[in-house]
Amino acid sequence: MIKKGRSFLLFTASFAAGAIFLIVMALVFRDKSVSPSKLADEADKLKAANAKVVANLGAGQVSKVRAIDGDDFLLGKKNSKNELIVYLDFDCPFSRSFFKTIKQVNEVFGKDLAIALRHYPLDSHPGALEAAQAFECAREQEKALPMAEALFDNQDKNDNNTEGILADAQAVGLKMEPFKSCLSSKKYQAKILAGKEEAGLFGVMGAPTSFLNGRNLPGAYQFEDFSDATGRQYEGLKTLIAKEIKK
Numbered sequence: 422m423i424k425k426g427r428s429f430l431l432f433t434a435s436f437a438a439g440a441i442f443l444i445v446m447a448l449v450f451r452d453k454s455v456s457p458s459k460l461a462d463e464a465d466k467l468k469a470a471n472a473k474v475v476a477n478l479g480a481g482q483v484s485k486v487r488a489i490d491g492d493d494f495l496l497g498k499k500n501s502k503n504e505l506i507v508y509l510d511f512d513c514p515f516s517r518s519f520f521k522t523i524k525q526v527n528e529v530f531g532k533d534l535a536i537a538l539r540h541y542p543l544d545s546h547p548g549a550l551e552a553a554q555a556f557e558c559a560r561e562q563e564k565a566l567p568m569a570e571a572l573f574d575n576q577d578k579n580d581n582n583t584e585g586i587l588a589d590a591q592a593v594g595l596k597m598e599p600f601k602s603c604l605s606s607k608k609y610q611a612k613i614l615a616g617k618e619e620a621g622l623f624g625v626m627g628a629p630t631s632f633l634n635g636r637n638l639p640g641a642y643q644f645e646d647f648s649d650a651t652g653r654q655y656e657g658l659k660t661l662i663a664k665e666i667k668k
Contacts, residue, residue, distance in 0.1 A: 431506055486623040493537035494556075494565055496527045501535040502623045503634060505658075508539050510619055510628035511553060512546030512573040512581055519629040519641040520573055526644065528533045533666045538569075539630040541620055548581030551604070553613045556588045558603035559595060567593040575620050633658075634665050 489495065489504050495506075507523055509516040527536055540556075542549030552572045559568035571589035572581060579585030583604075590600045603609075619628075624637055631638045638661075645657045 496536040508541035510548040
């Protein structure tokens with residue numbers, strides 16, 4: 422990687438670490454269900470998760486995000502030239518809020534945009550990895566989206582423990598024996614963890630993180646334009662995506 426590119430990536434890492442927190446702060450003002458103590462806890466988790474990625478950036482070991490491929494779960498238009506790649510954690514309150522934004526993005530831009538959902542289960546969220554596996558197991562039965570809704574709702578119930586996940590599977594109408602077999606076998610665990618490790622090479626520092634045509638957008642970006650706790654103005658996804666589509 423050329424020196425200029427490496428310097429830019431290092432700057433991006435420093436900026437992104439702060440931007441995640443500021444964008445999360447902006448989200449708190451909008452979503453009163455996220456308590457200040459929860460915000461502080463999530464910020465600490467992000468700092469811990471970011472350390473390795475920042476080190477990779479400093480060493481010039483960051484790559485362009487992998488383009489959407491056949492392994493990705495897709496919303497929107499398949500094979501679109503415009504791609505939004507989203508990394509989520511089913512135990513993360515900000516991923517939960519951002520998932521609502523992604524559904525709004527799909528409603529407005531789905532005819533012109535391919536949206537890929539990928540996993541980034543934080544170690545600090547004990548139910549996140551099993552929840553990600555549950556999503557993939559539900560995907561086998563073409564019920565990934567209703568399962569995603571149920572998994573995010575578990576944040577108010579059971580933090581995605583196995584009992585809660587099985588109850589969700591039944592509630593969304595999955596065939597239970599194949600689902601139980603899939604979940605207990607951990608058939609997707611290695612793939613999910615490999616994808617998370619790969620995400621660090623792309624500069625992912627936590628969940629949610631998205632990439633719009635390769636541009637890293639850290640944190641829970643809102644749909645409409647917004648300002649953070651300091652008053653700084655940001656373009657929301659609606660504006661950013663519309664600009665990309667017009668190119």
